[in-house]
Amino acid sequence: MTAYAIANLQPSAEPHEEVLTYIERIQATLDPFGGRFLVHGAPRREVREGEWPGALVMIGFPTYEDARAWYDSEAYQALVPLRARHIPGDILLVEGVPEDYDPATTAALMRAASARN
Secondary structure: OOEEEEEEEOOOOOOOHHHHHHHHHHHHHHHHHOOEEEEEEOOOOOOOOOOOOOEEEEEEEOOHHHHHHHHHOHHHHHHHHHHHOOOOEEEEEEEOOOOOOOHHHHHHHHHHHHHHO
16 A cells, blocks of 8 residues: 655745755655655645644555655665754654545444444
């Protein structure tokens, strides 16, 4: 099942040299794990509900295990300080849903669980 690394980052107006180096080198850390950028900064976006401060980054992976292995890899961990020193934010790894996912089935399971309580 696909998985995603999602970040909500608060970059400064002018990127630090270390951040540029991080951006230049990150793809090489993704390649061994099948990772690819799906969203990088989202310059065109609309916040329709709530607030979304910062820049969105979303990277797709073939599996959750690939996402974890990438994040924990020696190559990526060597780059993390280059970004983290200059751009605060929140980062999470999430597993996606299967292609045949049906939200109505999820609702039915939730109703059943609620009825048991």
